[in-house]
Amino acid sequence: xLTFDRLYSEGHEEVVFFSDPxxxxxxxVAIHDTTLGPALGGTRMWPYASIDDAVEDVxxxxxxxxxxxxxxxxxxxxxxxxxxxxxxxDKSEALFRSYGRYLESLNGRYITAEDVNIGVEDIEHVFTxxxxxxxxxxIHGGSGNPSPYTARxxxxxxxxxxxxxxxxxxxxxxxxxxxxxxSVGRNLGSYLEKAGAKVLFTDINETNIELFKExxxxxxxxxxxxxxxxNCDIYAPCALGATVNDxxxxxxxxxxxxxxxxNQLAESRHGDILKEKGILYAPDYLxxxxxxxxxxxxxxxxxxxxxxRMVDSIYDTTMKIFKLSDEENVAVHKATDMLAEKRIESIRxxxxxxxxxxxxxxxxxxxx
Ligand code: NAD
Numbered sequence: 001x002l003t004f005d006r007l008y009s010e011g012h013e014e015v016v017f018f019s020d021p022x023x024x025x026x027x028x029v030a031i032h033d034t035t036l037g038p039a040l041g042g043t044r045m046w047p048y049a050s051i052d053d054a055v056e057d058v059x060x061x062x063x064x065x066x067x068x069x070x071x072x073x074x075x076x077x078x079x080x081x082x083x084x085x086x087x088x089x090d091k092s093e094a095l096f097r098s099y100g101r102y103l104e105s106l107n108g109r110y111i112t113a114e115d116v117n118i119g120v121e122d123i124e125h126v127f128t129x130x131x132x133x134x135x136x137x138x139i140h141g142g143s144g145n146p147s148p149y150t151a152r153x154x155x156x157x158x159x160x161x162x163x164x165x166x167x168x169x170x171x172x173x174x175x176x177x178x179x180x181x182x183s184v185g186r187n188l189g190s191y192l193e194k195a196g197a198k199v200l201f202t203d204i205n206e207t208n209i210e211l212f213k214e215x216x217x218x219x220x221x222x223x224x225x226x227x228x229x230x231n232c233d234i235y236a237p238c239a240l241g242a243t244v245n246d247x248x249x250x251x252x253x254x255x256x257x258x259x260x261x262x263n264q265l266a267e268s269r270h271g272d273i274l275k276e277k278g279i280l281y282a283p284d285y286l287x288x289x290x291x292x293x294x295x296x297x298x299x300x301x302x303x304x305x306x307x308x309r310m311v312d313s314i315y316d317t318t319m320k321i322f323k324l325s326d327e328e329n330v331a332v333h334k335a336t337d338m339l340a341e342k343r344i345e346s347i348r349x350x351x352x353x354x355x356x357x358x359x360x361x362x363x364x365x366x367x368x
Contacts (some may be wrong), residue, residue, distance in 0.1 A: 001052060001055075001062055002052075002055050002059075003319065006059075006129070010032075010059065010063060011031050011032065011033055011063070011066075011095060012030060012033075012059060012087045013032065013033060013034060013064070014029075014030070014031040014033050014109070014139050015028065015029070015030050015031075015055070015059070016028070016030075016031075016102075016106070017057075017326055018200045018259075019096075019135065020095075020098040021096070022098070022100075022123075023092055023094035023095040023097065023098050023340065024090055024117060024203050024347075025095050025098045025099055025102075025256045026080065026083065026084040026085065026101055026180070027043075027081060027082065027083045027084070027085070027102070028051075028054055028058050028080040028082050029058075029079065029080075029103070029106065029110055030058040030059050030062035030079060030080055030081070030353070031077070031078075031079045031106075031110050032059075032062040032063045032066045032077065032078040032079060032080075033066040033077050033078050033344065034077035034079075034109060034154045034333050035077060035344050035347050036070060036073070036074070036075055036076060036077055036343070036344060036347055037069075037075040037076040037077055037326055038076060038077060038079075038081025038108055038109055038111050038132075039062070039065070039066075039076070039077040039109060040065065040069065040076045040077070040078075040079060040080055040110075040112075040113070040134070040292070040295075040296065041061065041062060041065035041079045041080035041081070041110075041112070041115075041283055042080065042081075042112060042113040042114050042115025042116075042118065042135070042309045043080075043081040043082070043083060043099075043112045043114070043118050043126075043134040044057070044080070044081070044082050044083070044115040044116045044118065045083040045087045045090075045116070045117040045118055045122075045179060045354070046059070046082060046083075046084070046085075046086055046087075046093070046116065047080070047084070047085060047086045047087075048082070048084050049367055050114060051084070054082050054084050054107065057079050057082055058081065060083045061080035062078050062079050062264070062309070063078060063236060064078065064080075064285060065077075065078030065079060065080055066078025066340075066344070067285060067290055067336075067337060067340040068285040068286070068340075068342075069292065069294060069296075069322075070294060070339075070340035070343045071268065071285070071286050071317065071339050071340040071345050072183075072286060072292065072314075072317070073313065073317065073338055073343075074289075074291040074292070074296050075338055076111075076295065076296060078366050079109075079110045080115075081110070083095075083099065083118075087117035087118075090294040091122065096122050096123075096125035096126050096136070097125050097126070097129050098124040099129075100125065100128060100129025100130045100133070100173075101128045101129045101130070103126065103129070103132055103133070104130035104132065104309070105127055106131065106132070108134065110131050111133060111134060112126065112132065112133050112134075113131045113133065113134045113135035114235045116281070120135070120136070120137055121212050122354055123135055123136055124136065124137065124140075124155075125215065125241040127138065127140065127314065134295040134296070134298040134299070135298075136298070141298070141301075141302065142295075142298055142302065143167070143294050143295050143297070143298050143302040143307065145183070146290070146292075146294045146295060147182075147183035147184045147187055147291065147293030148187045149187075149291055149293065149294040149307055149308075149311050150184045150288055150289075150290040150291040151184045151186075151187030151188040151190075151191060151290070152191065152290055152308070152311050152312075153186070153287055153288060153289060153290025153291075153293070153311045153314040154188050154236070154238075154258065154259060154260045154287050154288055154306070155191040155192065155195075155312055156287070156311065156312055156314040156315040156318070157258050157282040157286065157287025157318050158171060158176075158192070158234060158236070158256070158258045158282070159171065159278050159315055160282065160314075160315045160316075160318035160319050160322070161234070161256040161258050161282045161318070162234075162246075162256070162323075163235075163319065164165060164172065164280055164319070165255050165256055165280050166255075168197065168273045169315075170196070171195045171196065171234075172195060172196030172197070172199070172233060172242055172266075173196060173197070173198075174233040175197070175198045175200065175224070175230075175232040175233050175234070176192050176197050176199050176200070176232060176234045176235075176236055177200050177201075177202075177228075177230050177231065177232040177233065177234070177235045177285040178192075178199055178200065178201040178202075178219075178236045178238060178259075179201070179202055179203075179205035179227045179235075179236065179240075179243065179252065179259070179261075180202075180203060180207055180237065180238035180239025180240070180259075180261065181201055181202075181205070181208040181211065181212035181236060181238075182203070182205075182238065182239065182262075184205070184210055184211050184213065184238050184260040184288075185201070185208075185236075185238035185239070186208075186211060186215045186216070186258070187215075188236065188238060188259075188260065189201060189212060189215060189216035190215050190216055192216075193216045193217075193218055193219065193346065195276075195342075196283075197234075198218070198220075199216055199218070199219040199220075199244075199314070200219070200220050200221075200222050200227070200232065201216070201219050201220070201221060201222070201227075202221065202222050202223065202224050202226070202227045202232050203224075203239070204224055209221060215347070222271055222318075224274075226359045227302070228243075228248045228251040228252060229251050229253070230253065230255050230346075231326065232253060232254050233254060233255055233256060234254055234255070234256040234257075234258060235252055235256070235257050235258075236257075236258055236259035237256040237257070237259035237260070237261040237262055237264050238259045239261060240261055240341055241261055241263035242263060242265070242266040243261065243264060243265060243266075244257060244264050244265050244266060244270045244274065244281075245266035245267075245270060246266070246270075247348075249270060249274070249277075251279050252279065254279060255279060255280065256280045256282065256283070257274060257280070257281045257282065258281075258282035258287060259284070259287075259288075260284075260288045261284065261288075262285065262288065263284065264281075264284045265281075265284075265333060266355070268334075269332065271331040271333035271334070272331045274331070275331040275332070279331070280322070281331070281333060282318055282332070282344065283318070283332055283333055283336035285320060286314060286317060286318060286321065287314055287318060288316065288335055289314065290311040293307065293310040293311055294307045294310075294311070295326065297310070297311075319331040320339070321335050321336050321339060322335075324338065324339060
């Protein structure tokens with residue numbers, strides 16, 4: 001439930017409800033923390049059963065975005081939005097334009113993008129009304145599909161993990177159990193194959209299974225539930241969250257868990273169990289941040305070269321987090337949170353002197 005006690009204790013700055021009965025718009029924007037910059041995070045459309053469910057989701061997701069941006073070195077805060085509705089029934093130009101007008105009223109404190117059930121065509125309507133949106137089509141100066149950049153970042157995270165576990169960043173000869181042959185999974189599979197790894201993969205969608213085989217010809221399909229039992233060096237979850245849980249954790253035969261899926265640990269304690277079992281976990285919200293990095297540079301002018309330079313920094317940041325995890329003797333997911341919180345605190349505590357920037361409040365008057 002939404003209470004001020006909860007907002008205070010979890011550090012949420014602002015929660016805004018937008019309603020427009022003319023187009024059936026019911027949207028909630030949550031701005032978690034803007035210490036580092038404007039809050040950036042996608043808009044998700046979902047037929048939530050209740051407002052409480054929608055609030056729960058948007059608060060959790062917006063906080064996650066604060067940590068993701070902070071640990072990735074981005075000058076962005078964390079925010080997220082949800083539109084309550086059935087994506088098959090309730091989408092319309094009017095709904096997205098109305099939503100865009102409301103977003104404009106936030107004056108740039110929140111920047112949106114695509115998320116679950118929101119596509120580029122929906123974002124185009126939002127973009128008609130506000131410029132506080134990224135993930136727009138390349139033709140409008142946007143950055144296009146983020147998945148290849150997400151996959152590249154995950155690959156860098158896997159290389160860092162190999163360096164930590166095997167003393168060599170190369171994945172040559174390693175066996176990877178990849179779950180989820182979707183947009184990110186396919187691109188990751190291709191990176192792994194080209195670098196000499198053997199990819200075992202699974203999926204539930206026939207079309208994506210075929211597409212994966214075409215893109216990664218040396219790969220082998222395994223059963224949906226068998227993916228947890230195969231002998232491998234790396235388990236790469238690229239489908240769903242919470243697949244490292246009480247039912248799967250003792251089945252994993254890998255030395256590394258590193259993939260694209262959000263919230264791979266069902267609960268924080270599963271990260272501690274992985275550490276006890278000697279399995280290295282690469283922090284999901286860092287190594288899957290390539291897509292966020294890619295859209296984040298749209299405002300300054302996107303280029304493939306800039307995006308790749310940023311995404312490749314995931315290797316060094318992941319190594320830094322492994323070092324911190326060793327130094328502090330804490331599991332990797334906790335070290336990742338520590339690094340993110342330390343960065344936010346350091347900027348929050350800045351005590352720069354007065355710079356005479358009152359001029360914008362008194363246009364035309366000499367203030368000093
Ligand atoms: P996608 O929808 O293109 O692919 C997901 C794939 O997982 C689909 O092929 C689906 O059939 C498969 N799948 C679903 N349930 C499964 C199951 N039980 N077992 C095996 N496969 C199953 O999504 P995506 O864009 O490739 O994203 C993959 C994951 O990475 C998601 O969790 C997403 O939230 C996360 N992520 C994606 C991006 C991005 O840039 N696309 C960025 C950050 C995080």
